[in-house]
Amino acid sequence: MKVELPDPRRKLRQLAFPLVAPTTPLGVEPRPKERRTGADYDTEWARSFRARWTRTVLLESVLRPTAAAIARPRRRGIDRLADLQGAGEPVIFCANHHSHVDTPIVLTSLPEPWRYQVFVGAAADYFFRNRATGAAASLLLNAIPIERATVTRRSADLAANLIDDGWSMLIFPEGGRSPDGWGQDFRGGAAYLARRTGAPVVPIHLSGTDRILPKGAKRLRPGPTTVTFGDPIRAEEGEDTRRLATRIEAAVAALADEHTSDWYAARVRAHTGDTPGLGGPDGPSWRRAWALGERSPSRRRRAAWPPR
């Protein structure tokens, strides 16, 4: 004799309101669903005392040793921030972007007083695509969602308000990771915020992270990295966003040049307008990949002998 077992799905379907959600009557316009992901994700909880404390612990006990083990970051140019450190004002840090490891490396490289008082502008469509990733990015990185395609009022207002409240910002003005190791054009978000809030922009050049975890890679390849901080840039009187964004990009390009040659040679090229751009040479992809390999840091040390 065949015994029919009860089907739980059928039983569930048989449940009625109020045990299940009500259905909308026909002829009634349903209310639009409130979006709670993407740019609409509310990150305020991530700046509460408990979240900040948790983040500090995670930064020091997880991110820092991990970044040190994977990337061995060498920090240069922090002395350029000495006056800003004394003033203690909020700063917009703008870095080139190669890899997901960029953010932890920069966060663990920031000096006081910004180290624990910084938020990160993160792609709304990627890091905040669902509530789980949004919560992780908010807690771990103090990220806020930024629309990549457009500068929305919500993103800009939130970032500007946080800067006005004394928070510093880390933003990658290229809008996404480099697809091939060369840089992309800088977008205007950071420049817009710098003009709006009056906060100085500190350009940062990251080198080596493209070899650790380039876009599309599935596996980490540990290697050395260098984080170079540049001289602070302030919006000049009457300077528009586009021009300021160009200056920020040029400053990061000059830091890249400084990293691959030497400081004085980079300054000479900066004054003559010959600084190589971040975008690399034009041409087919193999030529760009070839040129990428020719860039190598030349931190030349003086020969030990003969002494001078």
Next chain:
Amino acid sequence: MPRPGLVLDVDSSTPPIVFHHGEDFVLEKLPAGRSRVIYPPEPHEGLEDTDAAIRHALEHPLGDSQPLSTLLFSGMKLTICFDDISLPLPPMRKPDVRQRIIEAVLDTAAAAGVDDVEIIAALALHRRMTEDELRHAVGDRVYDAFAPSGRLYNHDAEDPDGMLEIGTTDKGELVEINKRAATSDLIVYVNINLVSMDGGWKSTATGLSGYRSLRHHHNVHTMQHSKSFMDRHASELHHSNWRMGKVLRDGGVKVFQVETTLNNDTFGTSALDTASPLSMLQKREWEWTAKDRATFMAVQAGLKRMPARAKRAAFQSWKAPYAVTSVQAGEVEAVHERTLEQNFAQHLVPVEGQTDVLTMGLPYICPYNVNSVMNPILVMCLGLGYFFNMYRGKPPVREGGVLIMRHPTPWEFHPVHHPSYIDFFEQVLSQTTDPVEVEKYEQAFAEDEWYRHLYRTSYAYHGVHPFYMWYWGSHALQHLGKVVIVGGDPKAVRRLGFAPASTMADALEIASDVVGPAPTITHVHNPPLLMADVT
């Protein structure tokens, strides 16, 4: 608003006064009713935007100089020289002001398309700076851009092909300086004027010279007629350097001088400066808070338990939070007069009359033992040379008076940095401590091939350097009736020709044999630095 200096008459309610004692601190109760303590002015405010001030100074020079940007042109030969490891003391926190200036000068040179640039540590007969020390002074960016290609290096006064004779002064003094600098279209000299002795023509005429030039003013006669060498207008040492400067100028050597002054914030005064465990030393003792007293006791207890090497390493690692108070550039003499105004404003304290005894606590560092050992000869030089000469007008102690210093004065030398000091201590001071007699041994040490080799290729001070240290104290030796060192190694103190004492009370007892019972006492409070303006 920083308060000016103060002369405190010690009474029964005056708390014990803190004395430096090498890598230690001691509290001493000075006799009430006959002692006074000179307290330095509080640290002046630093410049709000140092980089902007540097750029302004370079483009708005003093004297008859043109702005730096108009002096630089493509195809020229530019040499940038800077003060060596002996300044400032202790070394300042990063970024060092020399780095800021050199970067600003190089940025201007880059804009002008200058390719032929060399950077020289103007160390005269001091030891060569190590890579780490050079990096600290000029910064990693400048070091990495110039040192690997041999365009940033230490001056070598014994290089037979590296020196150039410029001429002779009207008093017959030979002027010889670094050849690369002398043959450049422009020398930019980057200076730090921690005290009023530094800077002016002394930067180039001494920093870039060698023994053949230096012997004309680094001698007993000059030092005994420099009263004091901290007051340029009353200093024969400076008169000689100025005469040499005139020869350089007339000889076509073009110098663009950049001078800076620092405040006297040696141990940090800011309430926000959490990295300053010794900030109480910058305060007047009666203003110490409970936290200051607790910190002081904790530091003292810690120091008591630390081995000597660890103590030395801890103190030598201290970087002072000095703030830059002024930057001026242009023609050497006009620049230096402005610099001296700033120095005196920070350091001078008006003092009336002289006393029978002068007391001082000597710290762990002097210009010649940065990252090194403070040997007995340097103790003598710091006390009788530098600190005794921190006056304008007349010394705060009367002629025939007694100097009482506190320092452990260990019989210890750094064998790499101070090899000729060891021989000087053993061979010369065992024979005589009279500077005039000592001078007779000078040439043998100055021309010794082994010392010359160590100076050029190792990190040794020149063979003649210990003699200069001794001459530095010759004015004080001539002026004083006796010198007592409290808490020093008795054997080493006696070798220096001084009297050892185990306590300050014993030292005052010894002093009363020379100046009579119940002597009057002046104590120069240190840290930080001050200069007594005695009338």
